[in-house]
Amino acid sequence: MTQDTILITGASDGIGAVYADRFARRGANLILVARRAEKLEALAARLRADGGVSVEVIAADLSQADDLARVEARLRDDDAITGLVNNAGIAGEQAFVETDPAYLTGLIDLNILAVTRLSRAIAPRLAARGAGTLINITSVTALMPDGFTAVYPATKAYVLAFTEALQVELGGKGVKVQAVLPGITRTAIWAAEQMAGLPPHMVMDVEVMVDAALAGLDMGEAITIPALPDNADLDAYLAARAALRPNLSLKDAAPRYRVTA
Ligand SMILES: NC(=O)C1=CN([C@@H]2O[C@H](COP(=O)(O)OP(=O)(O)OC[C@H]3O[C@@H](n4cnc5c(N)ncnc54)[C@H](OP(=O)(O)O)[C@@H]3O)[C@@H](O)[C@H]2O)C=CC1
Numbered sequence: 001m002t003q004d005t006i007l008i009t010g011a012s013d014g015i016g017a018v019y020a021d022r023f024a025r026r027g028a029n030l031i032l033v034a035r036r037a038e039k040l041e042a043l044a045a046r047l048r049a050d051g052g053v054s055v056e057v058i059a060a061d062l063s064q065a066d067d068l069a070r071v072e073a074r075l076r077d078d079d080a081i082t083g084l085v086n087n088a089g090i091a092g093e094q095a096f097v098e099t100d101p102a103y104l105t106g107l108i109d110l111n112i113l114a115v116t117r118l119s120r121a122i123a124p125r126l127a128a129r130g131a132g133t134l135i136n137i138t139s140v141t142a143l144m145p146d147g148f149t150a151v152y153p154a155t156k157a158y159v160l161a162f163t164e165a166l167q168v169e170l171g172g173k174g175v176k177v178q179a180v181l182p183g184i185t186r187t188a189i190w191a192a193e194q195m196a197g198l199p200p201h202m203v204m205d206v207e208v209m210v211d212a213a214l215a216g217l218d219m220g221e222a223i224t225i226p227a228l229p230d231n232a233d234l235d236a237y238l239a240a241r242a243a244l245r246p247n248l249s250l251k252d253a254a255p256r257y258r259v260t261a
């Protein structure tokens with residue numbers, strides 16, 4: 001069996017750094033991507049020393065076209081890479097009417113465009129090989145667009161829908177595709193004062209979150225919600241959505257919308 005090599009975006013901190021640690025413990029070689037090279041190098045040095053795996057660092061701002069193209073080329077051309085964790089993301093918007101449009105552009109570029117382009121770069125190789133892993137980190141806010149801010153949850157809803165569609169296209173070809181929906185997770189994405197104001201029973205430690213997500217991956221789950229106590233609730237949600245399907249596209253408008261003369 002060939003040794004896995006996993007490229008993890010946003011690996012300098014938080015959820016991505018824990019994925020790096022856990023994949024190294026599983027014996028995978030790593031390519032760690034984020035903007036802060038010094039943080040990546042420090043993590044890489046520890047993982048090399050601990051695990052005997054090879055760890056490469058790529059400093060890149062994935063919201064910038066040139067840097068994104070560099071990472072895409074690597075995913076497209078390097079046959080050694082067997083998996084991708086699309087984790088890099090930002091939140092941090094204010095009320096929609098107050099948020100700087102330039103900030104929203106950066107948010108969309110990182111949370112949507114980079115995830116799409118990096119997936120597109122690796123997917124053909126994984127599909128041709130009939131193996132490999134694609135993990136996309138979305139968020140429980142994908143399921144509650146009215147419960148947070150406007151644009152961040154919408155980016156995460158995109159990632160969830162995108163990943164579900166890829167699951168259909170690539171899952172049948174032997175590629176493991178997983179959407180992970182963390183709830184509130186203790187990382188630096190939350191300012192200290194925000195975190196201090198959150199109910200402690202709603203906040204998961206980052207190691208617990210990643211270990212749960214990897215357990216879901218090992219179980220072959222397409223969608224993993226680490227905090228959800230009963231997966232039957234997710235199944236019921238998906239079944240209710242599927243039940244709409246036969247009636248979503250019909251020749252006639254619904255009776256309540258029919259124009260009467
Ligand atoms: N923590 C939470 O409560 C939740 C988080 N999530 C999602 O989990 C993912 C990881 O978040 P989390 O670990 O909490 O956040 P952190 O802020 O702790 O880490 C974010 C990571 O993304 C990297 N990053 C940020 N901007 C860029 C960029 N432009 N280009 C490349 N890398 C970038 C950061 O590194 P650097 O600054 O060095 O570039 C860092 O490594 C995100 O997608 C987030 O939306 C989902 C649900 C809940």
Ligand SMILES: CC(=O)[C@H](N)C(=O)O
Pocket residue numbers: 091092138139140141148182183184185189
């Ligand atoms: C990280 C966030 O800001 C968000 N609340 C989330 O749960 O995804």
